[in-house]
Amino acid sequence: MGTGQDPWGGTRAAFRATAELRREDFAMNYNQILQAGVAAIGTTLKVELDIQAVQGESLPAA
Numbered sequence: 001m002g003t004g005q006d007p008w009g010g011t012r013a014a015f016r017a018t019a020e021l022r023r024e025d026f027a028m029n030y031n032q033i034l035q036a037g038v039a040a041i042g043t044t045l046k047v048e049l050d051i052q053a054v055q056g057e058s059l060p061a062a
Contacts, residue, residue, distance in 0.1 A: 011055040021045045
């Protein structure tokens with residue numbers, strides 16, 4: 001997503017990643033059917049990562 005200065009004078013970089021995993025690709029076929037006939041677990045899993053990193057040689061003081 002890019003880099004920029006933060007309010008404390010540091011340089012930050014922001015990243016975003018998404019992925020969708022299909023359970024059947026990992027041989028995960030177990031599923032429990034609820035009374036209404038609906039599966040308790042979906043067939044796909046969506047993973048979203050939002051990450052910020054600060055450039056520096058040490059951690060900031062708390």
